[in-house]
Amino acid sequence: MGTWVQTMLVIMLIHLTAGTPVWAVLGQAKASVEKDRAAMGGQVQSKLAPGYSVETITVVGMTIKEYVSLDGTVFAVTWKGTGVPNLRLLFDAYFDEYLDALTELQNKKPRLRRPLMLKTENLVIERSGHARNMWGRAFIPSHLPAMVSPKDIQ
Amino acid sequence: MAYRAVVIACLWFVSACGSSGGGNGSAGPQPPNVLTVTVGGSSVCRIVNQLCTQVTICQPGTSTCQTISDILVDTGSIGVRIFGSVLSIPLQQEVESPGHPIGECVSFIDGSALWGSVQLADVVLAGEPAVTVPIHVIAPTFAGQSPSQNPCNSVVDSDPRTAGFNGILGIGLFTHDCGISCEINDNNNLYFSCVASTCGSIAAPLPTQVQNPVWLLPSDNNGVILTLPNVPAMGAPVLSGSVILGIGTASNNSPPPGISTFTTDQNGFLTTIYNGTTFAQSIIDTGSNGYFFPDSTLPLCPMPDQDFYCPSAAADLSAAIFGVNAGRATVPFQVANTANLLQTGNAVFNNLGGPSSSFDWGLPFFLGRVVFVGIEGQLSTLGTGPLYAF
Numbered sequence: 342m343g344t345w346v347q348t349m350l351v352i353m354l355i356h357l358t359a360g361t362p363v364w365a366v367l368g369q370a371k372a373s374v375e376k377d378r379a380a381m382g383g384q385v386q387s388k389l390a391p392g393y394s395v396e397t398i399t400v401v402g403m404t405i406k407e408y409v410s411l412d413g414t415v416f417a418v419t420w421k422g423t424g425v426p427n428l429r430l431l432f433d434a435y436f437d438e439y440l441d442a443l444t445e446l447q448n449k450k451p452r453l454r455r456p457l458m459l460k461t462e463n464l465v466i467e468r469s470g471h472a473r474n475m476w477g478r479a480f481i482p483s484h485l486p487a488m489v490s491p492k493d494i495q
Numbered sequence: 496m497a498y499r500a501v502v503i504a505c506l507w508f509v510s511a512c513g514s515s516g517g518g519n520g521s522a523g524p525q526p527p528n529v530l531t532v533t534v535g536g537s538s539v540c541r542i543v544n545q546l547c548t549q550v551t552i553c554q555p556g557t558s559t560c561q562t563i564s565d566i567l568v569d570t571g572s573i574g575v576r577i578f579g580s581v582l583s584i585p586l587q588q589e590v591e592s593p594g595h596p597i598g599e600c601v602s603f604i605d606g607s608a609l610w611g612s613v614q615l616a617d618v619v620l621a622g623e624p625a626v627t628v629p630i631h632v633i634a635p636t637f638a639g640q641s642p643s644q645n646p647c648n649s650v651v652d653s654d655p656r657t658a659g660f661n662g663i664l665g666i667g668l669f670t671h672d673c674g675i676s677c678e679i680n681d682n683n684n685l686y687f688s689c690v691a692s693t694c695g696s697i698a699a700p701l702p703t704q705v706q707n708p709v710w711l712l713p714s715d716n717n718g719v720i721l722t723l724p725n726v727p728a729m730g731a732p733v734l735s736g737s738v739i740l741g742i743g744t745a746s747n748n749s750p751p752p753g754i755s756t757f758t759t760d761q762n763g764f765l766t767t768i769y770n771g772t773t774f775a776q777s778i779i780d781t782g783s784n785g786y787f788f789p790d791s792t793l794p795l796c797p798m799p800d801q802d803f804y805c806p807s808a809a810a811d812l813s814a815a816i817f818g819v820n821a822g823r824a825t826v827p828f829q830v831a832n833t834a835n836l837l838q839t840g841n842a843v844f845n846n847l848g849g850p851s852s853s854f855d856w857g858l859p860f861f862l863g864r865v866v867f868v869g870i871e872g873q874l875s876t877l878g879t880g881p882l883y884a885f
Contacts, residue, residue, distance in 0.1 A: 381682060382682060389612075400680060402673075402677070402680050402683060403676075403680075403683075422676070423677065424672065424673070424683060424684050424685045425602040425684065426609075428648055428649070429648040429682060430648075436648075440649065442607045443649070443705035444650050445652070446606070447605075447606070447607060452659065453542060453543065453544075453605075453784040454540060454542065454545070454603070454782055455783050455784060455787045455849060455855065456604045456605070456783070456787050456851040456852070456858065457604060458802065459606070459850065467851075468604050468606055468826060469604050469778070469853040470607075470762075470776065470778065471571040471763060471778050471851075472571060472572040472573045472669065472672055473573065473669050473672070473674060473763060474762035474763055474764065474776075475602065475672065476776065483504045
């Protein structure tokens with residue numbers, strides 16, 4: 342664990358010296374988890390599950406879980422807290438795809454208000470909850486490790 | 496605070512003074528704690544199963560007021576939010592200590608978001624005394640932002656026509672729209688301080704936060720009661736009901752004997768068990784337009800309504816709701832063919848449903864029911880909130 346922390350610190354220092362924080366995430370390497378943690382000023386805990394690990398970043402009012410496959414790719418994220426984290430940073434390369442699909446959905450007539458369920462070309466996004474406590478998840482179905490079901494992403 | 500006549504400087508801009516069916520108790524025979532709420536019959540508040548009302552906003556400490564119609568009644572959010580484009584009276588901008596204006600970005604579960612400034616206003620609900628409270632003045636261009644470039648990192652609703660409301664009256668389970676975590680965490684992504692067109696997330700002390708105006712009322716401040724009639728199986732073009740302010744504080748808001756109370760967890764969630772699956776984060780929300788829950792046996796509608804259920808015959812369903820107290824109830828409900836319902840052109844349905852990964856008891860749940868919403872930390876004869884009772 343000590344070595345892991347040191348590695349993380351090194352990554353964080355590299356990150357800090359690199360200037361602008363680049364959150365990362367969906368579809369990216371595990372190192373991006375640390376960028377998120379640093380950008381949020383949070384703490385991270387790692388937990389192993391069969392076929393993947395879950396990196397949990399905790400800050401006041403928000404918990405973000407990043408699901409990492411054995412090959413080191415982040416294939417899902419979940420969040421829960423008083424607001425919504427910066428999804429542009431969390432979805433990274435997939436954000437525009439999300440926003441386009443969301444805009445299309447909102448332009449639909451009749452536009453109804455309900456928990457979000459969105460499938461884009463590469464992504465599944467769901468959001469629910471209410472004021473003060475909202476939660477959501479996004480995953481890349483094609484990156485889901487074998488043995489992992491969407492039900493495991495909570 | 497002294498009682499203030501509801502509409503003194505009445506402005507035609509948004510709604511007529513004393514318009515028919517209005518919810519302002521000062522004009523009609525309504526008790527002062529009764530807000531009239533409606534579905535249908537409006538060109539702004541025009542989404543099916545969208546419950547709306549009117550509120551009066553005044554310049555703080557003055558009698559310069561404006562009554563604004565088409566305000567979404569939302570038990571799933573907290574606080575008053577009004578599009579700046581329909582406000583024609585000046586309010587008082589909330590500032591961070593160096594004098595920078597405070598903005599807010601609020602997100603909703605449908606993925607939509609609203610950006611604008613936080614301003615102090617006097618808010619008048621029905622015939623109640625005015626309360627002075629920070630409200631969200633929705634303005635996509637506030638602090639040099641735009642509908643597509645803003646701190647929400649989303650496309651925010653740009654005007655009442657896009658949003659389907661002039662504003663929101665958030666009267667859910669809580670007093671503040673963020674609470675203690677926004678007081679502690681400056682990286683909350685809800686409250687922002689703006690210098691020119693650069694906005695950064697800031698910690699917001701509780702008094703600065705947008706708040707549920709009900710909890711600030713001098714007496715009817717421990718919750719609300721939603722009383723809506725039921726509608727026929729194929730819906731109705733309009734519906735009129737009441738939001739009664741206060742629980743057990745007046746002659747018209749005492750809980751009836753035998754009512755079941757459901758205390759929520761600290762996050763405002765109840766547990767719903769449906770078809771053997773437990774949903775520990777289920778919500779009861781007037782702002783959701785239907786019942787939303789997963790059921791793979793219910794067929795989805797053909798395009799473009801594939802986000803809704805379309806059973807060939809109306810499905811009689813049932814789920815159990817549990818509070819964190821001993822409160823439990825089996826709730827029967829019906830989901831009909833959404834495409835057929837929408838074809839009627841009606842505005843309100845008690846059997847509209849669609850898929851979701853969670854369980855969301857939306858507006859249909861409230862039809863034909865009397866639902867009590869007890870605010871966190873506030874005591875009533877039902878107990879201390881957050882709670883529901885029905």
